[in-house]
Amino acid sequence: MDLLKISKALADATRFKILKILMAKGEISCSELEGHFTLSQPTISHHSKILFDCGLIHAKKDGQHSLLSVNKKLLEKYLTSLKEELVK
Amino acid sequence: MDLLKISKALADATRFKILKILMAKGEISCSELEGHFTLSQPTISHHSKILFDCGLIHAKKDGQHSLLSVNKKLLEKYLTSLKEELVK
């Protein structure tokens, strides 16, 4: 787990919102995700990729769709590690 | 507390290291802090300012020195809020 990479991924309003939406909705397609933003499709794709690259989201191919969801295990691990690194 | 601003402040290797040093040492001057880096004095001053501006560090004037320390209350609050916003 790359703590810094995950921190950078989270330090952006759009990506933070993506995570929150995914946490609330469970598993949704890219197009459904795009519906929550006024940003363009490539921009949402770009941000999703950054979240995927640091491991924070899963992507499951389902036909022409990609179903995105949060990697809750890693998210928990990140929150725990952040606390351990800084506070303990 | 500005969650995004704090997240951005933490999402940098130098600033993360500054926080860790301050957590370990308690209260130290800027010059002592600089000793832990190969970066220039203005660069460390710049990063310290970003941490100060989001509230994560205190700065107490002591003669010609500025004594820096972590705002542990806010750091704890941040870690709690981050978890609440994302996980709950």
Place this chain on the structure above:
DNA sequence: TCAATATATAGATATATTTCAATATATCTT
């Protein structure tokens, strides 16, 4: 096979960030 839909990638532009050298300001010491 062809058109439509979903997602990804490329390339360009605008903005933000990191860094340093130079300089300013404040305080201490002699």
Place this chain on the structure above:
DNA sequence: AAGATATATTGAAATATATCTATATATTGA
């Protein structure tokens, strides 16, 4: 008062990031 030390600010350069349009790729359905 003058020199030394500590910190902050300015201005510039290099790099990174966010965003868009245009286009590519993949999949579905008629």
